């Protein structure tokens with residue numbers, strides 16, 4: 001975090017690296033307000049001994065206010081290694097829950113707002129319970145980007161990166177048992193194909209993310225047409241990246257210049273690559289950090305609509321309010337937290 005925050009620095013960075021992503025947002029007056037808020041946020045975080053973290057899809061000013069920017073599980077593991085008594089987590093609600101699951105009683109976790117997530121909202125807990133009743137010996141595998149209750153109902157949790165590995169592991173250690181994979185149907189289908197597990201034994205939940213649906217199946221092909229020399233960088237954090245993910249995993253020939261990378265790997269790859277242009281196959285918030293850290297390269301969003309409105313419910317004014325008033329705390333009852341933690345721990349031993 002820059003201390004003290006300088007108006008010229010923020011005004012320049014926000015417009016240079018994200019002016020096209022958020023047209024009209026970073027006027028001089030607005031940035032002046034942001035700088036005031038940012039300074040107060042920094043002072044209050046120090047006073048309250050809080051660690052502020054922000055997801056890659058957050059607005060630039062929240063990324064600047066945070067001490068760590070990253071993906072959902074990475075941020076939760078980061079706060080798990082901190083000793084501060086308070087965490088201010090800028091992301092959607094299930095991400096705050098994952099952080100709380102990992103830190104337990106050691107820290108209080110606050111959020112600037114309570115943003116939902118269409119992928120999580122596509123989960124019906126009653127359906128999972130019904131599946132469990134019909135398959136008492138069955139295994140439930142859920143994506144780490146789910147609410148704490150779903151994790152607590154699961155035998156295994158997986159990330160988009162290790163989903164196939166977890167499915168394979170679960171099948172090998174529980175031969176012949178039925179499995180339910182949820183909630184992202186695209187991730188489920190790809191993982192099933194990759195793991196080569198008997199498809200007749202796996203039920204795929206039919207959930208999905210609205211950002212993915214909004215950008216459409218052809219967004220990636222159209223982006224390649226517009227930028228034929230570009231490499232594709234994909235950070236498969238959310239359901240919004242499902243199409244790109246499926247095409248890469250299925251090795252479609254036109255996607256041979258596609259790279260499936262973590263946040264840090266993306267930055268290193270873009271800096272070292274001979275390519276000058278990159279299509280970023282995920283929510284557009286990711287571009288701010290890439291453009292800032294690798295300023296001599298060109299980054300295009302996969303689609304101008306690749307924005308998650310839930311993520312953008314957080315803003316600096318709400319973070320400031322939260323630090324002043326401590327209103328939105330993430331709380332999980334202990335039995336649910338312990339079960340969710342067990343499912344996460346099981347995944348971490350498989351990686």
Ligand code: SF4
Nearest residue numbers: 117118209238239308
């Ligand atoms: S991009 Fe999709 S999966 Fe990610 S937080 Fe937004 S709605 Fe949820």
